[in-house]
Amino acid sequence: MSTPPFRADVVGSFLRPAALADARHRHAEGALDDDGLRAVEDQEIATLVRRQAENGLQVATDGEFRRSWWHFDFFGLLDGVDIVELDHGIQFQGVQTKPRGIEISGPIGFPADHPFLAHLRALQDDAAATGATPKFTIPAPTVLDFRVEPGHIDPAVYDGHAAITDDLVRTYRDALAAFYDAGARYLQFDDTAWAYLCSDVELAKARERGVDTDGIAERYATLLNRILDGKPDDLTVTTHVCRGNFRSTWISSGGYEPVAEQLLGNTAYDGYFLEYDSDRAGGFEPLRFLPEGDKTVVLGLVTTKTGALEDAGDVRSRIDEAAQYAPLDQLALSPQCGFASTEEGNTLTEDEQWAKVRLVVDVAGTVWG
Secondary structure, three states, rough: OOOOOEEOOOEEEOOOHHHHHHHHHHHHOOOOOHHHHHHHHHHHHHHHHHHHHHHOOOOOOOOOOOEEEOOHHHHHOOEEEEEEOOOOOEOOOEEEEEEEEEEEEEEEOOOOOOOHHHHHHHHHHHHHOOOOEEEEEOOOOHHHHOOOOOOOOOOOOOOHHHHHHHHHHHHHHHHHHHHOOOOOOOOEEEOHHHOOOOOOHHHHHHHHHOOOOHHHHHHHHHHHHHHHOOOOOOOOOEEEEOOOOOOOOOOOOOOHHHHHHOOOOOOOEEEEEEEOOOOHHHHOHHHHOOOOOOOOOEEEEEEOOOOEEEEEEHHEEEEOOOOOOOOHHHEEEEEEEOOOOOOOOOOOOOOHHHHHHHHHHHHHHHHHH
């Protein structure tokens, strides 16, 4: 395809190179100033963009190299949102993240000088040198809504959880406009909330936290459509539905059936990056809800959690299976997730990472030409 999402695409994040990891450590220790860190980030992102092109991709991301987390860095720079210490982290299978959480301390808003706008402009400059289409990722608004904990919304600002919705919609509409004005034409909302809605275990945990899960899929479809309504025709907005990705482990299990009709059929996204690298994702039957037309499902059939390389024939067979439920022309291929949703990264090497990317490109070329 000449427009995104591409037949061979990527979710967004890449393993942090040693030089970048060292610079971030020295910056945290006070041994490297902001300008010094930015110089290393600039250099490593330029190299990453070149490597993506060299490995056959039409798309280029910045690997999320300027972030510690896939979501907290963006949220914490919104008006009215603070990232705070909790007494617990996010529980993955056998491991817990650093104890961070979201707190709403004022009216939620998107500042005109949000640093991610400068990050986008830098990526565009690097991508222009290779001819690739720059893709920029931000966390979905549903993640903030789902993850904010009871007692972490200032009652002097909002009268309960539901009261944040209108400001959250306005914030993301402002964000879309700002990114578009800065030149973005390919944005992705990374989203764990929809995957949690596929898991009885995670839904039970959400109810224990005080989340009203009755009709939540319909509510999230409405929230997203309010944001996407009226977006420019030449702005592609996709989503990646993530089941958890921290040091090669995961959070949620369960097929897409409970949310597929709302997610695929009733939200205004242009494309959906869906994880299909393990039986935790269920079968392809929910793809029957994908409307005929311009929407694309990008099949995450190549795992980022281990370095073992999938067999190309097996991946092609899986694409054929998926095409029984959605038109082949509306399908594409990518790794299952990013390679480093947090700066710690997954447990594979950079060489293994790039072998996975080349496999995606080669298989996509064979299947779609």
